[in-house]
Amino acid sequence: MLGNTYDNQTCSIARTLELIGERWTILIIRDAFLGVRRFDEFQRSLGVARNVLQGRLERLVENGILERVRYQERPERFEYRLTEKGLDLWPVVVSLLSWGDRHAAPEGPPVLLEHRGCGGRVNDRRICETCGALLGPRDVKARLGVAPRGPHEPVQPALASR
């Protein structure tokens, strides 16, 4: 955990990293934006140890980025949803995605962001390249781009909807 080591930094970037800079945390937030809500779904998506995942989720709830909501009474079951504070992390997620697409995706972007309204591509300013709308996370859907593939697998058809 990054926590206290950044304490001497009076800086909004350092403070943000104190809250979301731990290993896995940003990928949990990414999954939450893709619609993942339940513990087992996060676990399957990330392949991370359950105790690590539990710790990260609890910390995100403590910090008001996720909320834990009961979705079933008997037996009690809970899911994790982004709060408004969590939804405000969308620019961070999009900026990391855009840089990786440009500099760390030699086979092409694994995921494409698309404006729900008109189907346009979403640029790194979260503006629709087709209609020019300023987009929030609820205006955008993710589609598979170039599918993951091993060395001997053919490329999967693009644009499977997610």
Next chain:
Amino acid sequence: MLGNTYDNQTCSIARTLELIGERWTILIIRDAFLGVRRFDEFQRSLGVARNVLQGRLERLVENGILERVRYQERPERFEYRLTEKGLDLWPVVVSLLSWGDRHAAPEGPPVLLEHRGCGGRVNDRRICETCGALLGPRDVKARLGVAPRGPHEPVQPALASR
């Protein structure tokens, strides 16, 4: 280091975090955007152990995010400069800064970004709020906002230039 633990993630966000997700790395990049270039300056700004800093800088050079440039011959002295690939991380830095200003800066933003051209504030889409220009890192300067203060210190005057 995050490295291999994200290997099963075909995701541009995970790949970006493999390159910049280590502790301190994003703060090194932040400092580079603020004009820090020399090892001792980074060390003073971050207060991080020299061997840790050395490792982070070397990895950023290996990954083409910083370049190591000789600025003096006798004795040889080197400095670190953002490459174009590194400059492309500006949206990541701005999005982390903006979120922290909104959610983790109760006393106000420690640093303000300002459009060099017209003095307007820079919003989280990197658009000038005064003139509407789409801004890159070279178009913007950082100014001190609310200065750091201890519990018994008065607030420093805002807008000292950085």
